Amino acid sequence: MSAVPSPSSFVPAADAERLAALERFDILDTPAEPAFDRIAHLVRLIFEVETALVTMIDAHRQWYKAALGTSLTEVPLGDSFCQYTLAAAKPLVVPDASLDARFSVNRHVTAPDGIRFYAGVPLVTSDKQIIGTICAIDRTPRSFSERELAILCELAEVVMSELELRQLATSDGLTGIATRRAFKAEAEKYVALARRHRSQLSVVTFDVDHFKKVNDAYGHAGGDMVLKAITRAAQDGLRKSDLLGRLGGEEFAAVLPDADAAAAMAVAEKLRYAFRGLDFPGSRPPIKVTASFGVATLDPGRDDLDSVLLKADEALYEAKRSGRNKSLAWRGATTATVADPVDRRRVLKAGRLVFNARRSTLDCTVRALWENGAEIQVASPADIPEEVTLEVVSSGHSWDARVVQRRPTSLELAFG
Template identity: 30%
Template sequence: MSYPIALNEEARLAALYELELLDTPDEPVFDRVTRLVTQLLKVPMAKVSLIDAEREWLKSQVGVEAREMPRGVAFCAYTVMALEPLIIEDARQDPRFADNPMVTVPEGVRFYAGIPLCTSDGLVMGALCAMDTQPRVLSESELGALHDLAAIVTDEIRLRERLAQERKKAQAYQQALNKLHRSMENQIERRTNELNLVIESAYDAYISIDGQDMILDWNRAAELMFGWPRKAALARPITQLIFPDGLPIGNDSAAITFIARRCDGAELPVEIRVKTLMIDGRERRSLFIHDITERQQLERLHNQQAREDVLTRLPNRRAFDERLPEAMARTRRGKHPLAVLFMDLDGFKTINDTHGHAMGDEILRAIANRLASAVRETDYVARWAGDEFVLLLEGSDVGAIEYLANKFVQVVEEPVMVGNDAPLKVSASIGVALYFAASEETTNELLKRADVAMYNAKHIGKAQVHIARSADSDS
């Protein structure tokens, strides 16, 4: 099928490729938004769509099986043509989409709402979309909610845009610095004045030392970074000023991450590149030092966000997936059993439907806090998804596992007070799978047993615990 092409298509695609979002793994920041779209608008389908040259690729989707499709059948191919939302109340009545295979199939798309996702330059990368199999009219409040969620995705896209620009700047800076290194090898004697001018105006600290680690040169950036004036630094050992634990050992090809010290005693994480030269038979080393404080803070923040559930502040599914193999390995070494508890809240959907998602979020936070307080320091609790939690109990007596699981059921059943409203109450169904040192189960098999046990507990009735059969059981 044909589709419109934007006048700025070349620039739009160039910006899309610079973001490096196409064909990347799922990310919580996008998945949370698509889930919220389905919940707030009560639609079965939502997606974060990116429009490539000849295809639509989905960074996140709920209720949509295909990860990509031809651009010619994509509703979002029209959304990227403008900065305004595209609302289609009944696709069968719209001549652009009436014959679209996504519409003509049974249970096909009838309603579509797409909000363009733009870069800071106004180039449309794709859309945040809500879809339904029934015609519908979007209320002003629903459209406002969709706009707000699209703004979250847009902010993330623009953050990626800024990071891409910073990467380009860093690459350009590194290329310039490497060029400077090569120039120093061949022209250090002939171009001393020019080199000194470049070094003095460099963003990174430049320190030159001799074979005995005595400081020969110290640029303005070094003064600002470490607090020592140039005159106070010259002819002193570098270990006395900024490397009290000794000068890091490096080579001419790799950057070294190290801890330096300022004149006020404060520690400073730095990245060091060392270049060794022989001048008139004497060794001389040039140190180019970059302050990486901000970079490390950003890396720690991203690492935390990637492994923490935003709503409950518990470890998320990704963090749990990393923890479980480690716990299984400890069980094999220490011969102590491991219990995996898969918990699903009973009655939570009713609270969401009756009192709203904000109240449901408060319930989830309260339950998460209780579970975190109820486990031992050696145990682990994570939010799996929605109203599901997973617990790891290491080294517990096998005979006490069912008692402990029922204790968690009691913890969950305690009424939750939210503001001045009447207390609300949910219960929990828990499935338990035990893992022993001799077991040959994989992590997926162990989790599957716990998940099946949880569903068996639900079939028994609310607030129940079901212990899964042993993995080695033949019955």
């Protein structure tokens, strides 16, 4: 194990090429999907371990695309076993973490029934960048043969093949509508046209309420039946000029050109009632579904696609928090959604927050930059003070900033 460097000897967060490769797949913070869940399930079945993960690693965290055997959805990179897998750029096996000096004081090891066994394999892109890992984890010490490690490496290749294929696909295999990537590429054209002509454009985002309960009760076949029916109902309720896409899992979005806020809200309500009235003959007990909707209208002089989608998502999350099965329009003002889209650049860069008279630092991931501010992701925004310094590791730039918006895992900063 001594060949694996310690975290102090590398700075994965500063690896701009690796983060650019991760950004290319546009998978961070997307919903769970059966293809990756099945791979995690195979890890548990083959190796008879308690926990199986398919993860992505950005500048400050390890995020779980698929996770079986844990309720966590992400961990800070500094707490993860996979930081060593990333540092070594090769598979890592830890037979008993309590006897390994690198992990024996890790909180996931010292906790009651903590981790003992770990095996992790990097997810490597075609251009040799590591974007994540596939892991087998258990609370009991155990050995891991060369054959078992070879199987885990093959499963890592399966994950990467799935990711690479998704980059090529334009139509979702289940519903037939645009994939997340294809939807966003086409939606950019709609937005550019609306901005050029200063015309109306609205976005509606929606997802199926409590979809996991459908899958749990009726299996993935039942869930697939619901998603297909939702798609057909949405297509029936939209105009031919509208653009519909599946963003992942049970999440969808529609771009409505030449539609103001009132027209978009009317469309959302039309779809909501249509979904609520769907029948699924043969299901016992009968399947009934509802959906929550977020509506936002483009400000052609200020918004780009990312910012108007952010508005709609914020409205959607508010609808879900306030009881679900409702449509809400975005109402608010955030730096990210009023920044000039000419200046606002979507990025994935390593960042560091400095505060407490430079005595405290915290790694973060910079998701967008503009002339007077930034959007960053952090593990826990709650304890970060109002005034900070943001440093971008790869470029050496830094800005004094104040926090103007706090979300569960992100902050918006205003410079100066």
